[in-house]
Amino acid sequence: MIDHKNRIVKLIDEETELLMNNVLICDGGKTVMERLLRLFNLRNRVELSSLIGVSTGSIATWQTRNTTPFELLIRIHLATGVDLDFLLFGKNEEKQNVLKFCSPPNQIPNYATINQNLKSFKFSIFQPANYDGGKIIIDRLVTLFRLKNRVEFRELTSVSEGSIASWQTRNVTPFELLARVHLATGVPMLFLCFGKHEYPSREPNKLSESTAEHVQKPTVTADIYKLKKFSIAHGKKTQVGDYRVSHDFLKDCGLAINNDFIVKAESSTYFINTDITTVTKGQYLFSINDSYQIGELRQLPDGNVYLIDGQDKYPFNTDTTKIHGKVVSILQSV
Template sequence: MFDGQHKIHPFAYQGGKDITQRLEKALKTKGNMGLAKVLGISRATISTWHQRNQTPFEVVVRVHLATGASLKWLILGEGEMYVSDDSNAGRNTVNLPYFSFKDGDLVEEEKLQFDRRYLESKRVLVSDNLIVVAKNGDLVFVDKSFDKAISGQYLIKIDGDVSINSLQKLPGNKVAIEFSNSTVQLDERDIEVLGKVISN
């Protein structure tokens, strides 16, 4: 128990690039642009952190709550990214399979750890079919139990290439699919549905 008679001295908080490199690792992003997109901030803000060696405390807490990454590791550079001996870790966090796109393929990366409360806030139900996919710097949650397109965004395979696209089922076994702001119709047999995006 903490003795209130003793002073709490400031910690040696790190800032600038030390922080952003760990934020990128925790969020599985690359570069200032990827980090800015996931956090909803400007690249100029990140540049300011670097120039002034600032510690973005609010962002660090946000990433900690969303991913379960250790606060000590994020802002002090001490210990491991995830505290494995935390008595609450098993109950409050979940590891999800994580994938990225590379040349039309889906490549499995290290699993990502999420705080269950964060997933609940996004109405994401954890199951054996849930995966996380990196799309244009964002993380999207995909439920692999969906194998038919009705309406929404889906993880699909066409001619061997994997992508995430908006689909709409049409009469006559047709599917409308969006490609770069244009819509085309395909026979549903030409599309393999690998899962549905349930939150991003």
């Protein structure tokens, strides 16, 4: 169920939780390719290859390995509004209309009419969208399910710590997991992939009739997030409220809503990424004997870290000093 006020998903029964806890076992390979041929009313795989921007060789590999192309199916779902239940499992085929966003929506789909209506689709069918990935996706899901930490996230999704670390390092979008969340909860793919919501979601799987009304038209929006705001005075760090930032700003700066924060000092506002605690070069938030400050740190060729102050440099004592994060963006009054 979706808590409209707080934009939180609540797992309401064991079946839904079971869906979240297991990797999707769905159609793949030849079955999916034939399904797409029927959906778009195409004559052959050459037309399909041209339409979706995937080589015939890749399509042949998917068929040989019985692969489920989750990104492609999510892309088609976002572009056309065709249910992901149909794309993954073949459910309710008679109700699907790949041209429902086009004018008129009752055209007979084929290679020619689809190409004529490409601008009517919500997203490009030919190429992947600029999906969010890595830390932003993980933090979005942690917040969505009101989890305390990533340990609970791993328990809910059965995703290993190694996979989560790999997603973050490579900024990967976990398409199978997003499809799983969408099918289990009804949260729109537009929100899961981009943090935004424009059109109503599908009804979620395995929810009773008494609760279905809460998930058919969720008012999920995530254009604005809150980061904790601190001030530093005489070495003391004190929380002074929250700072509202847009989804795009978070994404551009590589910030996360659960751990990262901002520091207001004099005429500048510093955005701190708490995941970066290894010094290379730049401004960092650090404390010496619990006295906080922001300064320029640099690791020099001798392998040691120094505090840089103009032309001067001072050795950095790692025994008495703790790095709390790196400054990834600065707003400055002029």
